[in-house]
Amino acid sequence: MQVGNVTTPFGRRPMTLALVKRQFTTAEIKSGKTADKWKVFRDASQARALLGIQDRGLAVLDALLTLVLQACPEIMMYRPGGAVSSWRDLMAAAVVVRSMLGVGPSAYQDACEVMGPENAAATIACILERAGHINSAGGYLRDLTAKAPQGEFSLGPMLMALMRANGGSGRLAS
Template sequence: MSCEGPDKWALLDRLTTAADSFELSHRTLTVLKALLSFVPSRHIPDGAAGIVFASNARLSERLHGMPESTLRRHLAELVRLGLIGRHDSPNRKRFARNRGGAIALAFGFDLAPLVVQAEMIETAAQQAEAQHERIQALRDRILVLRHALIGQGGADALADDVGRLLRRKPDEAALKSMERILHEALDQAAEDEIETPCVSTLPALDTDQLSASDRQNERHKQDSNKYYFDSEKSDQAMAVQSETAGNNSAQSPEQKKGVTLAEIVTACTEVRSFFPQALRSWDDLVRVGDQIAPMLGIDLPVLNEAKRDMGAESAAITVLCLLEKAATIRSPGAYLRRLTQMARDGAFSLNPMLSALTNRRNCQLTI
């Protein structure tokens, strides 16, 4: 008495999903499907009932006229992969003998190996599905990065390379490599953008209505808000860092940072769109900064590094400032990494950021 095995069509479907793992082509799977179609029941039985004894002519007919030479090649491939076996008669003819209305003896292609490997096929199918999801997520991330790169301009060659890669069927390693290259290109562009001086777009003044001393005062006010980067550190900036770094245990957070909560609330207004409640303490500020960071696309390791090198309060203030300029900053995570590096070098200060936001100058955040 035969015992029914797995659902043949469900098993074929899972094998199709895991086709790459078994090095199966579409044509070879089609031949296997034809073999399965000769099994009367939906489930693959064991014993002689699980042997397909159809001739090559009948198989070719069911395969819409596939040449017998091609058919024999795909059958040999299925045998080589261990998905089916051959149960040959002495003269290599395929036939069956019935006894009591059931198949007692059959010679042909044995489907038992397919049943034996059912669990392995399911595992391979699950792995293939997981890999497909990873690859799809990688492709989506690369498309987003490519769009950001095109928006920055000046990287047409790399954007074209990405387009050519995605038109093919790249493996996971190739996609990860391209994602890393795009991140590096965007980070470099963000650093270049930070180091570019902000050009004021204030309306032109009527020089006839202003005295020379007034014009000098206007220039003085404009220059006073510049920030000096690590390539042009000023002695004054270094002195401020040294002074605020000393004796932290005896200072309040406002003394440590050189700014007050009131100044932060005045300068950073966008945060109210997400957190209408007033910031009443430095703990509130840090908590809100932690929630805003992922909204800007800032990864947790980047934020933690900023907290370590800037201090939790300074990192939170910086995140709120980046939120103010989110529409013009293409890579907030890269900005924060750059500012963290500046903090390690002792060339970072909060005051220019908040002053620029308070003055509402029409330029990108150049902290």
């Protein structure tokens, strides 16, 4: 194995030929091609022992769940015991909240298909937080779903705005 030092944004680092080859392969991917990060996360979680992935490697995506729950603590009331400890719990709570907010099944299904089920559930949690300021939760979700493929909607800014509105209180009760 040949190794050389290269300068990266993080300083000089050793780089193997395999890493250089991977970079060239990545550069050949056509623009517009996407991957569903949550499907990758679920698959990696299920196969972590086989792939040799440590828990630490999956912690970043789990940290996003914590951020969603800090920004949107109201969603936790819709799970038995008020505990949302996984993305699956959040998605189950979102289904309950969806019907409570008057969001039709087809609007939620479309959001799940376009954004992915985890992002759709987090979006429902955000809508719940601001329900008093939204006239039509179903219409709002449909609008966000239509904007998502063009990159006009991203969950991150919505979560950050809720964190600021909540005073960054981190009212997480888990």
